[in-house]
Amino acid sequence: MLVAVDIGNTNIVLGFLDGPAIIATHRISTGLPRTADEYGLLLTELLARHDLSASDVDDVIISSVVPKVMHSFRGAIVTYFDIEPMIVGPGVKSGIRITIDDPKTLGADCLADCAGAYYLYGGPVLVADFGTATTFNYVDASGTILSGLITTGIRTGANALWSSTAQLPEVEITRPRSILARSTKDAMQAGLYYGFLGGVERTIHQFHEEISDDFQVVATGGLGRIFADDTDLIDVYDPDLIFKGMAVIHAKTSRQRP
Structure with a gap:
């Protein structure tokens, strides 16, 4: 095991x-x-x-x-x-080439996500990870990471909102019943959810505008599911993507271990 x-x-x-x-x-x-x-x-x-x-x-x-x-x-x-x-880092084999300006700055989690997405779902693929930070990494048809994007995770943004304002409470990150909020709690949930979802969709649209090849979008991360269910721009939500990617890396690297 x-x-x-x-x-x-x-x-x-x-x-x-x-x-x-x-x-x-x-x-x-x-x-x-x-x-x-x-x-x-x-x-x-x-x-x-x-x-x-x-x-x-x-x-x-x-x-x-x-x-x-x-x-x-x-x-x-x-x-x-x-x-x-x-x-996961220098010295492991992932089957993924990294052509960003400084490959060593790519997070180990991003590399594992990309390996999992590419070998399970094929390329080209845009891999979105909804974690503490939200990351997007584009892998082309040959298995090469060409670009990456990093932005604030929704929970990180929410923490900044209620920690920096004296009268706003901490609220659950969830899909609101309606954008027509009538309470402070509902207003915060709606603002956080739809503001973040809109940013995700605009980001994916921009990748489509700047990349001529058609690609699928694979999402992962703890909060990815609530957004994946509410947009047709995400093709696959896989909560275990990083484990599958690490299994790929392990299989490709283990032969060289003592």
Whole structure:
């Protein structure tokens, strides 16, 4: 079994994979500081929920955009699983070429998303990840990342709204019943939702205007579903895209590991 770990700015998301099948996924907070022992115990407890143990884990692959978490998390894998985890980054094979000005600046999560989208759904493809930040990366028919776009995630924007205003409450990020809001809560939900959705649609339209080839749009990320269901510009919503991409990277790289 392969354990795939996505360490993001808000959450650490774990995927337990048996071949191509995803047995289970779990989400824990990135913000809480934890030691290697705490991560190790947490991982073994999550495995036990599925009648699995450390001995069932053949390998671990990690995609991280939070360097300060990596020391403790890697230590947990080495100590509790006796495995040196594969890290998505320089040295791994993804089958994806990167031609942006500085390839090293591409986030590991973006690379895994693009690998998953390209090898599962084909290219050309625009990959949209709705996370703490919202990213769009375009992969052409040959599997080359030609461009990327980064903007504020809806939850990040919402946090700025209610943390910077004394009288606006924190509200749930969800599709509102109507844009005709009659309360502060409804007004905030409608404004956040439709303002963000409009930005997503305009961004996709602009990619279509500047790219002559027809392409599909594959979306992922925790809040992607509520937007994917409300626009015909997103062709596929795949919440497990990053795990599938990490499985592709692992398969292409593992032959070269000791």
